[in-house]
Structure formats: structure tokens, C-alpha cells
Amino acid sequence: xxxxxxxxxxxxxxxxxxxxxxxxxxxxxxxxxxxxxxxxxxxxxxxxxxxxxxxxxxxxxxxxxxxxxxxxxxxxxxxxxxxxxxxxxxxxxxxxxxxxxxxxxxxxxxxxxxxxxxxxxxxxxxxxxxxxxxxxxxxxxxxxxxxxxxxxxxxxxxxxxxxxxxxxxxxxxxxxxxxxxxxxxxxxxxxxxxxxxxxxxxxxxxxxxxxxxxxxxxxxxxxxxxxxxxxxxxxxxxxxxxxxxxxxxxxxxxxxxxxxxxxxxxxxxxxxxxxxxxxxxxxxxxxxxxxxxxxxxxxxxxxxxxxxxxxxxxxxxxxxxxxxxxxxxxxxxxxxxxxxxxxxxxxxxxxxxxxxxxxxxxxxxxxxxxxxxxxxxxxxxxxxxxxxxxxxxxxxxxxxx
Amino acid sequence: xxxxxxxxxxxxxxxxxxxxxxxxxxxxxxxxxxxxxxxxxxxxxxxxxxxxxxxxxxxxxxxxxxxxxxxxxxxxxxxxxxxxxxxxxxxxxxxxxxxxxxxxxxxxxxxxxxxxxxxxxxxxxxxxxxxxxxxxxxxxxxxxxxxxxxxxxxxxxxxxxxxxxxxxxxxxxxxxxxxxxxxxxxxxxxxxxxxxxxxxxxxxxxxxxxxxxxxxxxxxxxxxxxxxxxxxxxxxxxxxxxxxxxxxxxxxxxxxxxxxxxxxxxxxxxxxxxxxxxxxxxxxxxxxxxxxxxxxxxxxxxxxxxxxxxxxxxxxxxxxxxxxxxxxxxxxxxxxxxxxxxxxxxxxxxxxxxxxxxxxxxxxxxxxxxxxxxxxxxxxxxxxxxxxxxxxxxxxxxxxx
Numbered sequence: 001x002x003x004x005x006x007x008x009x010x011x012x013x014x015x016x017x018x019x020x021x022x023x024x025x026x027x028x029x030x031x032x033x034x035x036x037x038x039x040x041x042x043x044x045x046x047x048x049x050x051x052x053x054x055x056x057x058x059x060x061x062x063x064x065x066x067x068x069x070x071x072x073x074x075x076x077x078x079x080x081x082x083x084x085x086x087x088x089x090x091x092x093x094x095x096x097x098x099x100x101x102x103x104x105x106x107x108x109x110x111x112x113x114x115x116x117x118x119x120x121x122x123x124x125x126x127x128x129x130x131x132x133x134x135x136x137x138x139x140x141x142x143x144x145x146x147x148x149x150x151x152x153x154x155x156x157x158x159x160x161x162x163x164x165x166x167x168x169x170x171x172x173x174x175x176x177x178x179x180x181x182x183x184x185x186x187x188x189x190x191x192x193x194x195x196x197x198x199x200x201x202x203x204x205x206x207x208x209x210x211x212x213x214x215x216x217x218x219x220x221x222x223x224x225x226x227x228x229x230x231x232x233x234x235x236x237x238x239x240x241x242x243x244x245x246x247x248x249x250x251x252x253x254x255x256x257x258x259x260x261x262x263x264x265x266x267x268x269x270x271x272x273x274x275x276x277x278x279x280x281x282x283x284x285x286x287x288x289x290x291x292x293x294x295x296x297x298x299x300x301x302x303x304x305x306x307x308x309x310x311x312x313x314x315x316x317x318x319x320x321x322x323x324x325x326x327x328x329x330x331x332x333x334x335x336x337x338x339x340x341x342x343x344x345x346x347x348x349x350x351x352x353x354x355x356x357x358x359x360x361x362x363x364x365x366x367x368x369x370x371x372x373x374x375x376x377x378x379x380x381x382x383x384x385x386x387x388x389x390x391x392x393x394x395x396x397x398x399x400x401x
Numbered sequence: 402x403x404x405x406x407x408x409x410x411x412x413x414x415x416x417x418x419x420x421x422x423x424x425x426x427x428x429x430x431x432x433x434x435x436x437x438x439x440x441x442x443x444x445x446x447x448x449x450x451x452x453x454x455x456x457x458x459x460x461x462x463x464x465x466x467x468x469x470x471x472x473x474x475x476x477x478x479x480x481x482x483x484x485x486x487x488x489x490x491x492x493x494x495x496x497x498x499x500x501x502x503x504x505x506x507x508x509x510x511x512x513x514x515x516x517x518x519x520x521x522x523x524x525x526x527x528x529x530x531x532x533x534x535x536x537x538x539x540x541x542x543x544x545x546x547x548x549x550x551x552x553x554x555x556x557x558x559x560x561x562x563x564x565x566x567x568x569x570x571x572x573x574x575x576x577x578x579x580x581x582x583x584x585x586x587x588x589x590x591x592x593x594x595x596x597x598x599x600x601x602x603x604x605x606x607x608x609x610x611x612x613x614x615x616x617x618x619x620x621x622x623x624x625x626x627x628x629x630x631x632x633x634x635x636x637x638x639x640x641x642x643x644x645x646x647x648x649x650x651x652x653x654x655x656x657x658x659x660x661x662x663x664x665x666x667x668x669x670x671x672x673x674x675x676x677x678x679x680x681x682x683x684x685x686x687x688x689x690x691x692x693x694x695x696x697x698x699x700x701x702x703x704x705x706x707x708x709x710x711x712x713x714x715x716x717x718x719x720x721x722x723x724x725x726x727x728x729x730x731x732x733x734x735x736x737x738x739x740x741x742x743x744x745x746x747x748x749x750x751x752x753x754x755x756x757x758x759x760x761x762x763x764x765x766x767x768x769x770x771x772x773x774x775x776x777x778x779x780x781x782x783x784x785x786x787x788x789x790x791x792x793x794x795x796x797x798x799x800x801x802x
Contacts, residue, residue: 056726056734086722086734088751121719122752227727304705305797312798318522321487325457326628333457333487350489351523388798390791396706397713397790 004166005257011162012144013177016198018042018240021143023150026133028126029081029119034150036133038102039076039194044112045236047073048207050214052231058085059095060115061232067111071203073236074112076194077102077134080153084117084125085229094125101134116192116232118179119153151179151192154395159268165257170243172199174257178265181223181274193218193233193265199254200239202247209255210235217262220294220383222302223273267384274395276386280310282370287379292329297383299327300370307388313363315356317345324372335375341368405567406658412563413545414578417599419443419641422544424551427534429527430482430520435551437534439503440477440595445513446637448474449608451615453632459486460496461516462633468512472604474637475513477595478503478535481554485518485526486630495526502535517593517633519580520554552580552593555796560669566658571644573600575658579666582624582675594619594634594666600655601640603648610656611636618663621695621784623703624674668785675796677787681711683771688780693730698784700728701771708789714764716757718746725773738774
């Protein structure tokens with residue numbers, strides 16, 4: 001099956017046909033601005049979701065997990081400013097009320113509404129504002145970007161994309177939006193991501209394709225090692241494209257496109273890491289297997305010392321080696337090769353003499369690339385993160401005060 | 402067996418009878434000052450050690466692990482400024498030469514000399530300076546504090562203590578010195594700690610007592626989640642106290658005193674965490690078992706978000722709950738109680754209304770106490786850490802440049 005993938009100009013999560021969105025300022029987000037939105041499909045969708053692995057799950061996650069078990073959905077309601085997490089039974093009732101209101105206002109079963117909230121943990125949702133806000137929302141065909149803005153907390157830019165897959169005989173579109181800048185760590189590293197498509201996709205394949213896409217994208221992003229109780233990635237497929245239903249046997253093109261979309265959004269999240277000034281890409285090769293490569297890459301990408309060194313353009317590669325060493329994977333020091341922005345700094349476990357001022361200057365770029373060759377077997381993986389700046393601490397030392 | 406434990410004024414690692422020390426400025430530490438020292442016992446000692454769990458081990462760790470296997474030692478040579486880690490076979494030869502020189506200069510077998518180095522990873526030891534330095538070292542009975550200073554890198558104060566245990570019929574002394582302020586995380590969280598005693602202690606018991614003391618002290622300290630390839634804790638017991646040899650059956654008093662000494666030094670390390678402005682104590686109670694309590698306590702103490710909030714005196718307890726939730730231990734949210742500086746902020750999983758300005762003011766103190774009750778069973782543990790400040794990033798963003 002031939003196909004080409006085209007990124008749509010100004011694409012949003014509602015670029016696929018049949019999706020609408022609307023957003024409003026409810027007043028929940030203390031800094032003001034859009035903070036409440038609804039994503040809606042004209043036609044009921046096949047749905048799949050991946051949620052936080054944190055043992056403490058927010059009320060919206062608990063509710064959405066229940067609703068997505070039915071493998072169908074038609075709308076998502078999302079708010080920022082308050083995560084409705086650690087809020088007990090009252091929090092669950094609030095999440096249910098949000099779903100019920102959206103179901104009533106836009107005409108569907110409340111079981112087909114997913115709920116997502118992001119923001120401060122342990123604070124009750126101000127339901128008066130949420131109720132007024134939901135009643136104000138108007139769905140339109142160009143509300144995608146406003147929905148992206150309404151999801152933002154400490155994010156500095158909206159993260160959205162849409163791609164058209166020119167598959168033969170029927171093309172389809174995939175759209176996506178994500179938010180997340182802090183409390184970002186595998187497993188399930190986005191905070192929130194909503195994906196849409198007009199492709200017709202079989203239920204079971206949609207879930208497995210989503211899981212696979214998330215594993216190589218959002219689950220390979222780390223900002224601060226803290227996993228949120230709110231992490232949610234869901235996909236809605238409304239089938240308007242009239243393609244032959246996609247399943248395991250003909251799913252390759254869809255899988256590749258979905259993974260690309262997730263990867264793009266995951267890298268946006270890494271690039272927007274709280275206080276981060278550059279994107280850090282960590283590739284691990286020659287590990288015993290892919291799982292070990294993933295573990296080692298994520299450990300390096302989340303090391304406070306590596307992240308601080310990268311922030312200061314300091315080619316202090318010993319910290320990379322120390323992080324690989326503590327990651328729990330099999331390592332043989334005498335086989336290790338380490339590269340910083342393409343420059344070999346350690347070969348077969350021995351320091352290599354390099355031009356330090358020159359390498360330091362190259363680390364001052366917007367993207368830094370760390371590569372480690374374990375030279376044991378064929379496992380490989382790539383993780384993304386950002387540098388650790390003074391700004392991260394400033395942002396996070398007075399988040400609720 | 403009755404006993405009292407007395408902290409000695411101006412006690413150092415050589416307060417126990419029969420120990421000497423000497424230090425010098427070799428020029429290895431870029432910021433200058435004492436950076437090379439020898440700790441020596443007049444009488445050969447029973448020795449035990451606990452070393453880094455990092456798969457990448459420094460040359461001094463590899464050598465000292467080998468030497469301590471003989472269960473005896475008489476001296477330790479230590480330098481700061483260069484960790485002699487990730488330096489290959491040449492690094493191992495350098496560590497061996499350090500041991501050989503000390504053995505020759507002070508008259509013992511080189512197998513009885515332990516070596517410890519701390520500082521930058523991946524840089525060869527400047528052996529000319531080390532050789533000249535070792536030859537300059539003079540052992541004295543009041544060189545303990547200078548040895549403590551010679552071990553410091555980013556440490557802002559020397560960490561040392563000595564206690565006299567007035568055991569019946571023969572009292573004994575335990576001394577200790579530690580260094581460490583960054584790359585601090587279980588397992589084996591000190592970077593370096595040397596312990597001495599004039600007590601007569603049986604070989605096997607010494608090892609098990611050390612392991613036990615380290616598990617509740619250094620292994621419960623976390624500063625930045627990065628485990629160093631150099632971590633070393635060793636104890637030398639020279640037996641000059643002429644007590645009945647201590648073993649499992651009569652070891653309770655010794656164990657308690659040794660644990661106290663380790664705990665004191667571990668808390669010094671946490672208090673001196675790079676850029677840290679306050680000590681953070683995290684107690685976990687009611688876990689399924691002690692191991693789960695340890696895991697949860699360490700996860701909270703090492704959460705970048707919790708540490709940032711504590712730095713800003715922000716009672717943002719949701720982050721504590723989120724950290725417990727991702728720690729991998731059994732948690733039932735509806736049973737959780739959380740206390741911040743003694744104030745209950747969550748009870749049975751429900752947020753408790755509290756006086757925020759007052760609690761924020763109380764968090765501005767030099768010590769902050771987080772307590773979480775899981776209310777599942779009787780497992781408990783305490784971990785120590787420090788807050789995360791902008792200063793941590795500043796210190797670590799240009800360590801080698």
C-alpha cells in the first residue's frame with residue numbers, strides 16, 4: 001500500500017472531517033484566559049485510551065477509563081487550572097456532572113463523554129464556574145486552536161498538528177493536541193493528549209495502535225521525573241473517511257502516521273519543559289534489547305545532573321556514563337562509546353580528548369543530541385527531555401501560593 | 402548491658418585511640434585548598450565496606466572492594482577534585498600506585514590500603530601532583546579535621562563526628578567523616594564516608610553492622626537522584642579498646658552507636674545538598690512493610706516538584722500524594738493521611754482546609770517534616786533530602802567549564 005503523509009498548514013485536532021470544538025474562559029485558571037473546552041464529533045466514534053500509571057488517579061481519569069471501556073465516545077470536555085485530583089468522592093461527582101452537562105447540551109449519552117482536567121492537585125473544582133462555562137460553549141469548525149489554548153497551564157505554546165494520509169484508495173486525516181510542561185515522566189508522559197481521525201478503524205486495533213504509538217513517543221519524554229495522576233491520551237475515530245476498516249492486517253500506514261503525530265506532540269512537550277531552554281535527544285544503541293535501551297535512555301534524559309550540565313553547555317559526559325551505570329541495564333564499561341552532538345567523548349570506556357570550547361559552543365544550540373553505544377547487542381531507543389534551568393525551580397517553588 | 406553514648410566535643414574520624422591523619426594541598430582540586438589526605442591506624446584493623454551499586458564503578462572503588470575482601474586494612478588515602486572514574490586501565494593503575502606509595506611511605510602491605518577519590522568523572526588523575534602530595538603528607542594526632550576538609554568538593558562544611566560509648570566493662574569510641582553534596586541518591590548515598598573505632602569487633606559482624614547502619618542512614622538520603630560511581634563507606638576497627646570482641650550476640654550497643662553516627666553524617670549530607678536551603682525529613686507510616694515504606698519515602702524526598710514546592714514554602718501537598726502514587730508501593734487513596742510540619746492537609750484521601758499563610762510561614766524554617774500515613778499495615782521508614790533551589794542548577798550547569 002502506497003501512501004504519503006502531508007502535514008496540514010494550521011492543522012488542529014479538529015482538522016479531520018466531522019469534528020467540532022469550542023472553548024471559553026470559565027475563571028478556573030487563576031492567570032485567566034481560555035480554560036474550558038469541548039471536543040465533539042458529529043458521528044459517534046470508536047475510542048481508545050491510555051491513562052496514567054500513577055496509583056493515585058484523578059477523578060476525570062477514573063471516569064474516562066470507565067467510559068472508554070465501552071470503546072466508543074463522542075465528546076471530550078477538558079478544563080485547566082484545577083486537576084480535580086485527590087478530591088475524593090466529591091471530585092468524582094464533579095467529573096460526572098461535567099460529563100452529564102455536555103451530554104445534555106450537545107445531545108448524547110453521558111457514557112460517550114470523556115473528561116480531562118489539568119492543574120493544581122488537591123483542590124475542589126469550582127463547579128459554579130464550570131457549569132456556567134459549559135453552558136457558554138459554542139461548537140464551531142474553527143475552534144481547534146482555542147481548545148488547544150484552553151488546555152494550557154504552564155505551557156508556553158499550544159501543541160497541535162494534523163496530517164493527511166494520502167492512502168490508496170481512501171485518504172484520511174489524523175489530528176492531535178497535547179498539553180504538558182511539568183510533572184512529565186513515563187509512563188504516560190503527556191498530561192493530556194487528544195487525537196482524532198476520520199479513518200474507519202476497528203476497535204481492538206485502535207487500542208493497540210494507540211498503545212504502540214504512545215510507547216515510542218509520550219512514554220519516552222521526561223521532564224522532571226514526576227508522573228501526574230491526570231495523564232490521559234485518547235483517540236476518537238469517527239469513520240467518515242469511508243476507507244476499508246483498518247485492522248491489524250492493513251494497519252501499517254495508519255500506525256506509522258499515528259506514531260508520527262504522537263512523536264511530534266511528544267517532542268513539543270519536551271521542548272516546552274518547564275524552564276527548559278533546549279530539546280535534549282538521547283539515543284541508546286547496542287543494548288541487550290529494546291526495553292533495556294528504553295530504560296537507559298530515559299534515565300539519562302531524566303538525570304538532574306545531565307540536564308544541568310546541558311543547560312550550562314558543559315560537556316561533562318561523566319554524568320551521562322554515571323546515569324547509564326545506575327539505570328539498571330547491563331553495561332560493560334570497556335565497551336561504552338559516548339557521543340555529544342556527534343563528537344565522540346568516550347570510546348571503549350576510555351576518555352577521548354576533544355576540543356572543549358568548540359563542543360561547549362555546539363551545546364549552546366536549541367537541540368542537543370546525546371548518543372550512547374553500549375555495544376552489547378541490538379537494542380535501541382530514543383528518549384526526549386529538556387535541560388534543567390533555574391527557571392524550572394522558580395516556576396515550581398510557588399505554584400499554589 | 403547498660404551504656405550511654407556521648408558525643409565528643411570537636412570529635413573527628415581520628416578521635417578513637419590509635420588513629421592518625423594528615424592532609425595536604427596537591428593542586429588537583431581546581432578551586433585550591435586541601436585535597437589529598439591519609440587516614441592511618443597504628444594497629445592493623447578489621448575492615449568492612451559498602452560500595453556504590455552503580456554498574457560503572459570508579460577505579461578506587463574497584464581497588465578498595467578488592468582490598469576490603471581481605472577483611473583487614475590499615476590506611477585510607479583520599480583525594481578530591483578528580484574521581485578517577487571512567488578512566489579505564491590507566492585509572493586503575495593510578496589508584497594502585499596511590500595505594501603502593503602510601504604502603505611504602507607508612508610501612509604496610511599495599512593490600513591494607515584503601516583508596517577513595519571524588520570529583521570530576523572521566524578525567525585522568527594528575528599523578529605528578531598526587532605523587533608529590535602523598536610524599537608531603539605528615540600524620541598527626543590532630544589531623545582529623547584537615548582530612549575532612551581535604552575530602553570536600555561542593556560541600557560547604559566538613560561532616561564529622563565522634564561518640565564515646567560508655568559500655569560496661571570496656572568503653573569504646575566511634576569516629577566518622579563524610580563528604581557529599583551532589584550526585585546523591587540511594588543506594589549508597591554518601592559519596593565517601595570513613596568510620597573508625599577502637600572497639601574490637603569480629604570481622605563478619607562488622608560487615609553486617611555496617612550494612613545495617615548504612616541502610617537506615619546513607620541509603621535513605623537523596624539529593625538529586627544521581628548515584629555516583631564513587632560511593633564508598635568503610636569502617637576500620639583497630640581493637641585497641643580491649644573489649645570482649647563484639648559479634649552478633651553482644652553487638653546491640655555497637656550497632657546502635659554505629660547507626661547513630663551514620664545517621665548524623667547522612668543528615669549532614671542532606672542538609673548540605675547542593676543549593677539546598679533546608680533539610681527535608683519524609684516519614685512514611687502504615688505501609689505494607691518497611692521496604693515499601695522506604696521506597697515511598699525516598700520517592701517523595703527525591704521528587705523535583707516536592708523539593709521545589711518546599712523551597713518556595715508552598716504547601717502544595719498534591720505533589721506529595723502524586724509522588725507516593727508513582728512510587729510503586731501499594732496505596733489506597735481513601736486511606737491516605739498527609740501532614741506537613743505537623744499540620745494535617747489530607748485525611749482519608751480528602752483535602753483538609755488549613756490556614757495556608759500560617760503553614761507557608763512554618764515551611765520557611767530550616768527543617769521541614771513531611772509525614773504520610775498509608776494506613777495499610779505497619780511498615781515505616783524515614784528518608785532525608787533537601788529542597789531544590791535555583792542554586793542547584795547554577796552549581797551544576799558549569800561544573801567542568
